[in-house]
Amino acid sequence: MDAAAFVLLLPVAALAVLCALSVRRPALAVRLGFVPIAGTLIAALLTLGAVAHGGPIRLTFSGGSVVFYIDRLSAVMMAMISAVGAVVYRFSIRYMFQEPGYVRFHVLLVLTTTALLGMVSSSNLVMLFVFWQLLSWFLYFLAHHHDHEPTLDGAFKTFTFLRIGDVAFLAGIVAAKALYGTVEFQPLFERVAQNPVTVSLLPGLDISGATAVTLLLFVGGMTKSAQFPLHVWLPRSLYAPTPVHALLHAGIINAGGFLINRLAPLYGQSPATLHVALAVGALTAVLAASTMLAQNDIKRTLGFSTIGQMGYMILECGLGAFALAIFHLIAHGLFKATVFLYCGNVVHKARREPIFPHAGHVVEYREFSFITWSTGFLATLILPLAIVLAAHGVLKIPLHTSQGLIIFLFFSWVTSSQAILSLYRLRAVASWKVALTMFTTLVFVVFTYLFAAEAFTEFLYPAPGEAAFYFRAAAIPGWLFDTLVGVFAASILASWYVFYAEAHGRSIWLPTWTGALQVRLYMLFMNRLYVDAVVRRLGAACVRVAEGVDRRYLSWLP
Amino acid sequence: MTPVDLAILALLAITALSVLLSGAGTSSGIRTIVAILALWGLSSAGVMMAIPWKGLSMGAMLVVAGVATSRAGGGEAVGTRGIAWTAATGIVGVIGCAVGAIGRGVVADVGWLVASAVLLPLFPLHGVYTSLTARLPAGAAVMLLVGLPALGFDAAFAVVPRLPPPVQSLVTACALLGAAYGSIKALVQARVTGLISYGGLALLSILWWYAAGGQPGAQTAFLYLAAATLVTAGVRLAWWSMETRYGGIILGQVGGLSRTMPRFAFLLALLVMAATGLPPFGLFSAYMQMLLAMASAGPAMAAAVLSAWLLGSWYWLSLLQRMLFGEPRWDVPYEDVRGAEMAALVVVIVSLLVIGLAPLFGPNGPGSSPSVASHQADRDVEGRL
Numbered sequence: 001m002d003a004a005a006f007v008l009l010l011p012v013a014a015l016a017v018l019c020a021l022s023v024r025r026p027a028l029a030v031r032l033g034f035v036p037i038a039g040t041l042i043a044a045l046l047t048l049g050a051v052a053h054g055g056p057i058r059l060t061f062s063g064g065s066v067v068f069y070i071d072r073l074s075a076v077m078m079a080m081i082s083a084v085g086a087v088v089y090r091f092s093i094r095y096m097f098q099e100p101g102y103v104r105f106h107v108l109l110v111l112t113t114t115a116l117l118g119m120v121s122s123s124n125l126v127m128l129f130v131f132w133q134l135l136s137w138f139l140y141f142l143a144h145h146h147d148h149e150p151t152l153d154g155a156f157k158t159f160t161f162l163r164i165g166d167v168a169f170l171a172g173i174v175a176a177k178a179l180y181g182t183v184e185f186q187p188l189f190e191r192v193a194q195n196p197v198t199v200s201l202l203p204g205l206d207i208s209g210a211t212a213v214t215l216l217l218f219v220g221g222m223t224k225s226a227q228f229p230l231h232v233w234l235p236r237s238l239y240a241p242t243p244v245h246a247l248l249h250a251g252i253i254n255a256g257g258f259l260i261n262r263l264a265p266l267y268g269q270s271p272a273t274l275h276v277a278l279a280v281g282a283l284t285a286v287l288a289a290s291t292m293l294a295q296n297d298i299k300r301t302l303g304f305s306t307i308g309q310m311g312y313m314i315l316e317c318g319l320g321a322f323a324l325a326i327f328h329l330i331a332h333g334l335f336k337a338t339v340f341l342y343c344g345n346v347v348h349k350a351r352r353e354p355i356f357p358h359a360g361h362v363v364e365y366r367e368f369s370f371i372t373w374s375t376g377f378l379a380t381l382i383l384p385l386a387i388v389l390a391a392h393g394v395l396k397i398p399l400h401t402s403q404g405l406i407i408f409l410f411f412s413w414v415t416s417s418q419a420i421l422s423l424y425r426l427r428a429v430a431s432w433k434v435a436l437t438m439f440t441t442l443v444f445v446v447f448t449y450l451f452a453a454e455a456f457t458e459f460l461y462p463a464p465g466e467a468a469f470y471f472r473a474a475a476i477p478g479w480l481f482d483t484l485v486g487v488f489a490a491s492i493l494a495s496w497y498v499f500y501a502e503a504h505g506r507s508i509w510l511p512t513w514t515g516a517l518q519v520r521l522y523m524l525f526m527n528r529l530y531v532d533a534v535v536r537r538l539g540a541a542c543v544r545v546a547e548g549v550d551r552r553y554l555s556w557l558p
Numbered sequence: 559m560t561p562v563d564l565a566i567l568a569l570l571a572i573t574a575l576s577v578l579l580s581g582a583g584t585s586s587g588i589r590t591i592v593a594i595l596a597l598w599g600l601s602s603a604g605v606m607m608a609i610p611w612k613g614l615s616m617g618a619m620l621v622v623a624g625v626a627t628s629r630a631g632g633g634e635a636v637g638t639r640g641i642a643w644t645a646a647t648g649i650v651g652v653i654g655c656a657v658g659a660i661g662r663g664v665v666a667d668v669g670w671l672v673a674s675a676v677l678l679p680l681f682p683l684h685g686v687y688t689s690l691t692a693r694l695p696a697g698a699a700v701m702l703l704v705g706l707p708a709l710g711f712d713a714a715f716a717v718v719p720r721l722p723p724p725v726q727s728l729v730t731a732c733a734l735l736g737a738a739y740g741s742i743k744a745l746v747q748a749r750v751t752g753l754i755s756y757g758g759l760a761l762l763s764i765l766w767w768y769a770a771g772g773q774p775g776a777q778t779a780f781l782y783l784a785a786a787t788l789v790t791a792g793v794r795l796a797w798w799s800m801e802t803r804y805g806g807i808i809l810g811q812v813g814g815l816s817r818t819m820p821r822f823a824f825l826l827a828l829l830v831m832a833a834t835g836l837p838p839f840g841l842f843s844a845y846m847q848m849l850l851a852m853a854s855a856g857p858a859m860a861a862a863v864l865s866a867w868l869l870g871s872w873y874w875l876s877l878l879q880r881m882l883f884g885e886p887r888w889d890v891p892y893e894d895v896r897g898a899e900m901a902a903l904v905v906v907i908v909s910l911l912v913i914g915l916a917p918l919f920g921p922n923g924p925g926s927s928p929s930v931a932s933h934q935a936d937r938d939v940e941g942r943l
Contacts, residue, residue: 065918100817126846130837137836140875141827144883147814152883156875163871171851174860178853328740343575546745554743558643558685 006043009038011114011235022103044082051075077120084250085113092243112138125183135161143240154236161233165223179209189265210269225256228284246340250333260317278318284311294525322476323457368503375435378457380417403471412449435520573704574598576902584802585896601705646683651676675708681736692755696798727769730882736763737866757876758790786838792906814886819894826902830878840913
């Protein structure tokens with residue numbers, strides 16, 4: 001039997017062990033359950049190797065009715081999910097010990113992991129939708145582990161919001177069937193490419209069939225990946241146990257990015273949807289990052305950090321960098337799972353040490369170091385420009401036609417600048433080590449993007465010209481890209497100016513009204529843009545309207 | 559007897575078995591058992607009979623149901639005007655049966671349409687269904703939740719394709735209105751029996767939409783009918799267990815059952831999972847098949863049907879949330895479901911699972927459209943009707 005089959009069957013074995021021993025030996029059941037879960041990880045890694053060398057695998061069950069399709073994308077996602085699933089399960093064995101519903105919790109963890117594995121290996125839209133919905137349902141029960149009011153409310157809102165996405169997803173499936181007559185991936189991609197169909201929404205408002213289908217599916221992806229304004233469920237589910245968050249933030253929430261990659265040939269036919277994704281992703285990234293800065297709760301801060309990262313991932317998809325989004329979601333998933341699994345320790349430590357920072361903490365004197373400052377300035381503004389010019393002039397790379405390279409360079413610039421500015425804020429001391437770290441950061445990030453991410457793109461989309469086709473489909477107008485570059489360059493310049501001025505005791509002149517605006521913005525972001533409140537009122541208004549309609553107009557009917 | 563007729567008989571037998579098991583678990587009296595067997599016999603006879611004799615059974619069912627409702631208590635779910643409306647629709651249904659049996663051509667078809675619209679609830683003739691299932695004692699209500707639609711199903715799918723297009727459009731409009739009406743009413747119900755009845759109306763209205771869409775798919779439609787009726791019957795059976803313990807309580811009066819009645823909570827969670835249209839249960843697979851078959855019906859209609867589905871998720875989940883979670887009341891005694899009650903619910907859940915997984919083992923896997931052969935088979939069934 002293929003190793004891929006074990007990836008899907010071993011979680012079932014884990015469930016069997018958990019159910020068989022749950023009543024008499026719950027602790028043993030949970031411990032033994034880890035064996036097949038670890039086996040799933042080994043099988044997933046073997047599958048990744050097999051797919052990388054031997055091509056896609058088709059697993060057929062029940063006489064061909066159920067087909068799992070495992071290509072490189074599926075295999076990578078399977079390895080990532082089973083790795084996170086195994087770590088979270090192992091962590092939960094001790095973390096959740098003696099909690100009520102100990103076995104039930106682990107059963108739900110395994111079910112969620114199984115649904116994720118099924119989702120990434122689905123061979124058609126309906127199958128993907130089956131696992132997509134099951135994820136919502138299992139998450140609802142996982143979020144319910146504690147019986148206090150905000151938890152219950154959060155779990156209900158989580159499922160309700162995810163259901164909105166499910167409905168949009170289902171509408172997308174129906175549209176695909178209506179317009180192209182199939183929901184199987186490969187025939188669908190072929191028909192979309194060969195038969196351009198137009199859909200008339202209103203008189204004079206026509207959109208392509210691919211855009212109609214992809215937009216509806218994208219709304220489904222938006223809810224799972226917590227994109228603004230459908231992100232509300234994520235911060236509300238934060239009362240769930242910590243392992244749930246590790247799995248949620250490292251696995252479930254990546255569903256949107258995976259969906260776009262899975263349907264890349266379909267999204268490649270719809271520049272309009274990619275532009276919408278770009279806008280939604282950018283808006284989510286900016287708003288979530290700003291909201292994160294104003295939160296005073298560690299889990300909520302991490303929650304908004306995840307939303308921001310998901311925005312970034314969708315933004316990458318919107319620019320046609322599909323493989324980069326997968327690269328990003330894997331890196332983010334591993335990082336965020338670690339952070340969430342550790343955050344319990346931080347909270348615990350903070351509770352045991354009420355005076356925090358402790359009494360012996362020495363505040364480091366911050367002096368201005370010209371070398372550190374100028375190294376940072378050089379690494380974030382001058383060197384990136386030099387790299388671009390060298391690539392164009394010395395290496396003779398035609399940048400105006402190499403959209404993929406430009407995108408990668410842009411992201412490496414943004415990421416390295418963010419890292420260097422953060423480093424300067426943390427350690428703005430005169431030290432060659434700091435300066436060297438800045439250069440190392442730049443080199444590391446640029447090489448990661450240009451070589452690792454490029455190699456990963458080649459790995460996921462090996463067909464000649466496929467990745468370039470997606471970049472072309474997502475191409476944005478030159479002026480917009482120039483504006484983005486200008487805005488980022490201005491932001492970086494302003495940051496260095498602020499650091500310089502603060503270090504020299506100079507005040508930065510700003511109009512007086514900006515002070516009041518700053519306070520208002522802080523309040524706005526601290527209250528998470530009041531989106532939660534709006535949603536709560538909207539829900540209550542819906543119920544009130546239904547009651548009013550029933551009382552006034554429907555009471556005479558049976 | 560066609561395969562669909564046999565399947566309907568099996569559905570009725572499964573329901574009767576579940577009700578009897580649940581009745582045994584709740585120590586119901588001999589009158590309940592006799593009533594259940596009578597309703598089962600009446601509805602099964604109706605399914606087995608050919609037109610025009612089927613009308614006799616349909617009419618008898620309506621008369622029996624009307625008499626039973628007038629004697630039943632628990633009228634909070636339906637107002638006085640509602641009862642009048644229900645009685646009127648019941649009479650219209652009986653007249654429809656008579657017209658269908660006596661008349662010829664379009665007149666007969668319209669007669670059968672009216673009669674079947676009363677049994678398989680179609681807005682605004684749904685009163686009999688909602689009143690009976692909300693007001694009658696649990697055993698009879700469960701039998702009728704399945705029996706009435708099963709009896710109306712045959713006639714509906716035989717007649718609707720023959721009707722003139724304007725009448726079909728009217729049926730479509732009524733179906734969509736019914737889905738919206740049922741959803742709104744279910745959303746505002748405090749009584750679980752009311753929620754189940756109106757939820758059932760919303761679910762079955764979608765079946766009418768499918769019938770009026772001219773899609774050849776009696777098998778698909780039957781799967782949906784079986785799943786929708788079994789889901790509502792299952793939730794009603796579960797609520798019967800609660801009624802046995804706590805009498806006529808309303809939603810939210812007893813919560814936290816996941817801790818105090820774990821077996822009941824598990825089974826109810828599975829039933830609500832099925833009711834919200836989640837896989838792997840029958841409602842999901844049948845709904846998907848119907849939606850994909852009706853994909854060309856237009857975005858407005860698809861949006862209406864999907865909205866009903868979304869609202870369904872809301873009120874079914876609300877039922878689950880308020881019963882299973884939260885702090886349990888420590889001033890009331892809790893007793894988990896007994897063996898027979900559990901067996902009744904397991905029978906329903908397993909049946910829903912079988913309906914849901916059946917397409918996987920048939921000629922059409924998930925995602926594939928029904929083959930020409932199966933369409934032809936469906937057409938043959940309709941032709942016979």
